[in-house]
Amino acid sequence: MLEKKPVLFMLLATAAILVGTIITMAMPFLWVNTDADRIETVTPYTPIQQEGRDIYIREGCNNCHTQTVRPLVAEVLRYGDYSKSGEFVYDRPFLWGSRRTGPDLARLGGKYPDAWHYKHMESPRSMVPQTNMPDYPWLNDTALDPESIRNKMETLGFPYTEEQIKELNGKTEMDAMVAYLQKLGSDIPWRKVAETTIVGDLTNPFPGDASAIAAGKDVYSSNCAACHGDNLEGMIGPALTDMGMEDADLYQVIHSGIPDGGMPGFSNLGSTKLWQLVNFINAEK
Amino acid sequence: MENPSYNTDIVRSFVTWSLVWGLVAVLVGVIVSFQMINPDLNFGPYLTFGRLRPIHTNAGIYGWGVGTIFATFLYMVQRLCKQPLWSDKLAKFQLWFFNATIIASAVTLLLGYTTSKEYHEMEWPIDIMVVILWVVFAVNIIMTIINRKEEQMYISLWYMMAALIGVAILYLVNAAAVPASLFKSYSAYAGTNDANVHWWFGHNAVAMALTAPPLAMFYYFLPKSTGVPIYSHRLSIIAFWSLIFMYLWTGAHHLLWTPVPDWVQTLAMAFSIMLIAPSWGSVINGYLSMNGQWHQMKENYLVKFLILGITFYGLQTLQGPMQSIRSFSAFIHYTDWVPAHIHMGTMGWVSMISYACIYYLVTRISGRDLYSVPLANLHFWLALVGQLLWTVPLWVAGVLQAGMWNAMNEDGSLTYTFMETMVEMYPFWWARGIAGVIFMIGVLIFIYNIYMTVRKKESAPSTATAEGRA
Amino acid sequence: MDWASILYLGITFGLFVIFALIVVRTYSRKRKDENEVAKFRMLDDD
Ligand code: HEM
Numbered sequence: 197m198l199e200k201k202p203v204l205f206m207l208l209a210t211a212a213i214l215v216g217t218i219i220t221m222a223m224p225f226l227w228v229n230t231d232a233d234r235i236e237t238v239t240p241y242t243p244i245q246q247e248g249r250d251i252y253i254r255e256g257c258n259n260c261h262t263q264t265v266r267p268l269v270a271e272v273l274r275y276g277d278y279s280k281s282g283e284f285v286y287d288r289p290f291l292w293g294s295r296r297t298g299p300d301l302a303r304l305g306g307k308y309p310d311a312w313h314y315k316h317m318e319s320p321r322s323m324v325p326q327t328n329m330p331d332y333p334w335l336n337d338t339a340l341d342p343e344s345i346r347n348k349m350e351t352l353g354f355p356y357t358e359e360q361i362k363e364l365n366g367k368t369e370m371d372a373m374v375a376y377l378q379k380l381g382s383d384i385p386w387r388k389v390a391e392t393t394i395v396g397d398l399t400n401p402f403p404g405d406a407s408a409i410a411a412g413k414d415v416y417s418s419n420c421a422a423c424h425g426d427n428l429e430g431m432i433g434p435a436l437t438d439m440g441m442e443d444a445d446l447y448q449v450i451h452s453g454i455p456d457g458g459m460p461g462f463s464n465l466g467s468t469k470l471w472q473l474v475n476f477i478n479a480e481k
Numbered sequence: 482m483e484n485p486s487y488n489t490d491i492v493r494s495f496v497t498w499s500l501v502w503g504l505v506a507v508l509v510g511v512i513v514s515f516q517m518i519n520p521d522l523n524f525g526p527y528l529t530f531g532r533l534r535p536i537h538t539n540a541g542i543y544g545w546g547v548g549t550i551f552a553t554f555l556y557m558v559q560r561l562c563k564q565p566l567w568s569d570k571l572a573k574f575q576l577w578f579f580n581a582t583i584i585a586s587a588v589t590l591l592l593g594y595t596t597s598k599e600y601h602e603m604e605w606p607i608d609i610m611v612v613i614l615w616v617v618f619a620v621n622i623i624m625t626i627i628n629r630k631e632e633q634m635y636i637s638l639w640y641m642m643a644a645l646i647g648v649a650i651l652y653l654v655n656a657a658a659v660p661a662s663l664f665k666s667y668s669a670y671a672g673t674n675d676a677n678v679h680w681w682f683g684h685n686a687v688a689m690a691l692t693a694p695p696l697a698m699f700y701y702f703l704p705k706s707t708g709v710p711i712y713s714h715r716l717s718i719i720a721f722w723s724l725i726f727m728y729l730w731t732g733a734h735h736l737l738w739t740p741v742p743d744w745v746q747t748l749a750m751a752f753s754i755m756l757i758a759p760s761w762g763s764v765i766n767g768y769l770s771m772n773g774q775w776h777q778m779k780e781n782y783l784v785k786f787l788i789l790g791i792t793f794y795g796l797q798t799l800q801g802p803m804q805s806i807r808s809f810s811a812f813i814h815y816t817d818w819v820p821a822h823i824h825m826g827t828m829g830w831v832s833m834i835s836y837a838c839i840y841y842l843v844t845r846i847s848g849r850d851l852y853s854v855p856l857a858n859l860h861f862w863l864a865l866v867g868q869l870l871w872t873v874p875l876w877v878a879g880v881l882q883a884g885m886w887n888a889m890n891e892d893g894s895l896t897y898t899f900m901e902t903m904v905e906m907y908p909f910w911w912a913r914g915i916a917g918v919i920f921m922i923g924v925l926i927f928i929y930n931i932y933m934t935v936r937k938k939e940s941a942p943s944t945a946t947a948e949g950r951a
Numbered sequence: 952m953d954w955a956s957i958l959y960l961g962i963t964f965g966l967f968v969i970f971a972l973i974v975v976r977t978y979s980r981k982r983k984d985e986n987e988v989a990k991f992r993m994l995d996d997d
Contacts, residue, residue: 200634202626202642209643209725213650216729216752220745221654221681227742228673250665254593256531266738268811270887273895281740284672289598292676292739296815297517299899321520326904330516330523330530344662351661418898466894561993633989701993710990715977718986722973 235282238383240354248376262293263302276303277386305382309458313374323422335370398444412476486565489846491572495552502544509537511917535602549835550694562629582610594664605666608656619645636717640697647689655682681732688728695834706783712769720762734805753805760798767791782857786837793829818879821872828868852933867920878909
């Protein structure tokens with residue numbers, strides 16, 4: 197019987213393995229990456245972005261960073277709009293990851309100005325003192341090889357122009373990495389959609405309150421200092437001393453950011469922390 | 482003494498090399514765990530966390546795990562079939578090629594040649610080496626089984642054959658890629674499809690490399706160590722078919738809440754929960770096999786390793802299904818909870834079983850008493866404490882961080898920034914680093930004990946060793 | 952009930968039948984010795 201016929205046994209075992217395989221692994225191909233989940237605005241990577249992606253893979257950034265936002269309240273608040281299948285059609289391989297030692301990067305594009313990334317990649321601890329992200333300064337030292345990138349674009353079948361290949365000359369791996377990071381998750385216009393408007397009138401709930409100012413200092417250190425300097429002296433963003441903004445205007449700027457200028461919005465800090473910030477900044481002038 | 486026609490030299494060689502790669506895996510594990518505490522320990526470009534972590538996981542699974550699989554399968558198949566190995570030459574080639582593959586993997590991963598797919602990071606030339614290696618191994622085992630003298634096929638052979646087929650299918654499908662150059666390829670699947678294929682592979686690598694083979698070993702080495710048969714061969718048969726049928730449906734439990742189609746996620750969740758039954762079929766079979774033999778837990782160091790191993794397997798297969806429930810996954814996914822789950826499996830289940838097998842094989846093949854049973858007991862405790870000190874704090878850490886990630890203020894804003902949650906992890910990561918060192922000391926003692934056993938000059942063959950009794 | 956549900960139900964039922972058949976076959980009295988003998992034979996070879 198079966199117990200004595202190894203070949204028959206192996207055939208049956210293969211059949212048992214294939215049932216679940218066909219249903220849960222093969223069948224999804226009928227729906228995924230078809231017209232059913234296509235998103236028109238999603239575009240393939242440009243040569244420099246694709247090269248940045250390959251460097252991201254080479255350095256194993258995916259061992260600390262995920263790239264998919266789940267449709268859960270806290271997660272959408274923290275990272276941005278949840279990920280959709282159609283956004284990943286050009287991702288070979290996928291880079292969703294499995295562990296968030298660092299934050300999710302699926303919606304990173306446009307969150308920070310380029311200058312922030314250059315500085316952060318070179319030395320993360322200079323921006324975020326307690327991070328455990330390694331320094332990647334050597335990315336600045338290696339020039340890109342346009343011909344090998346052209347070859348990659350051909351292999352992938354992605355469109356490119358001679359112009360784009362020529363532009364790679366003189367660029368470094370760091371340039372490619374930043375170009376890739378700025379593309380992440382920005383193919384759908386979620387930032388515009390997610391812009392929240394402030395309802396109600398803006399009156400400072402604790403004007404001049406010393407404890408609010410002290411609390412504001414802490415919020416500032418963990419959220420703003422990387423760009424505006426430890427003492428508001430300015431760095432990537434301008435100095436915040438002597439601005440002479442009204443409380444309400446200042447609140448508005450911090451809440452919604454200045455997207456085109458590289459100032460992220462901080463609406464997810466909540467109104468209490470935002471007012472603490474306002475009081476802190478305006479007390480420093 | 483040994484039946485001279487059985488090839489035991491090859492078993493001994495595989496044991497040696499799996500010990501080497503096992504030590505490498507643990508050592509690199511300790512290094513990366515301290516890199517997470519202090520980023521100054523990254524020495525770019527080669528020795529950074531992003532490049533070393535895959536070397537830790539692959540040395541563990543392919544070097545230590547598969548190396549032990551090679552050693553034990555080649556031993557068991559000859560005994561269970563009462564038939565010498567089909568081809569000694571092929572086995573020799575396999576040994577040589579195995580080490581070449583592991584070394585090539587380690588070097589290329591350090592150089593940054595990686596696909597980024599977890600547990601399948603090696604680039605396409607090395608994929609080809611792995612396939613050759615596996616085919617050579619499978620052919621040798623299967624031909625030995627076909628030529629066997631013992632008509633009955635014991636349950637261990639079933640699990641071995643399933644693992645041979647399963648790994649082959651999984652690896653080939655997931656490896657499909659288009660090369661762009663010698664060490665760079667692009668996956669044949671894109672985005673969501675790639676994720677789904679990959680975790681179908683990933684979870685079933687757990688089934689076919691970290692579950693079926695250790696079960697084959699457990700079913701063989703437990704009765705051999707205790708001297709009494711397993712409780713029920715029929716129960717093991719039912720559990721076998723259910724296990725290999727159900728595992729393949731569950732890959733998407735790694736992808737809950739992602740863009741993978743909902744029905745795939747739901748099936749994965751349902752089958753994961755059903756998997757408790759066949760998994761516990763083996764656990765219960767193991768426990769009942771100890772009926773009337775529980776005193777051996779005290780007297781026989783091999784039994785200690787084996788029974789603790791199957792116990793962690795039981796816990797693992799309760800925790801896994803729990804993690805596969807959507808609401809629970811929403812909470813603990815992406816946190817340190819999951820690495821703790823992994824390490825109860827690898828340090829508590831796979832390694833415990835492998836240790837017992839290796840102690841058994843080395844004393845058996847050399848025909849000598851173990852150099853020191855007290856040292857083996859010390860090894861047992863270091864492995865157990867090391868594992869628990871690793872996993873328990875990180876479960877706590879995972880829950881803590883998940884709670885902080887989800888904490889919201891009354892006005893609907895988030896309570897903590899990412900960094901505020903991340904710095905809370907440092908004390909737990911310290912505990913893990915120390916646990917890793919403890920576990921590694923255990924491995925060193927283990928290797929020392931094995932070395933002293935085979936080195937010992939006065940070879941006084943003893944019958945007591947045969948059953949591993951002290 | 953729509954066709955999809957009937958199909959699901961049918962497949963699920965079919966799987967249970969297969970499972971039951973395996974159990975019945977494995978545990979049939981006739982095969983008891985045949986199915987348990989391997990566990991004793993594996994201990995012989997020492
Ligand atoms: C019934 C059995 C099991 C089930 C249902 C199960 C379930 C799961 C789930 C749901 C995850 C993903 C957790 C997450 O990312 O949120 C996971 C991860 C993992 N499990 Fe299990 N598990 C089982 C048994 C085992 C065993 C026996 C091992 C052996 C070592 C194991 C090793 C792993 C590994 C290595 C991962 C990590 C994958 C990654 O890198 O994300 N599991 N398991």
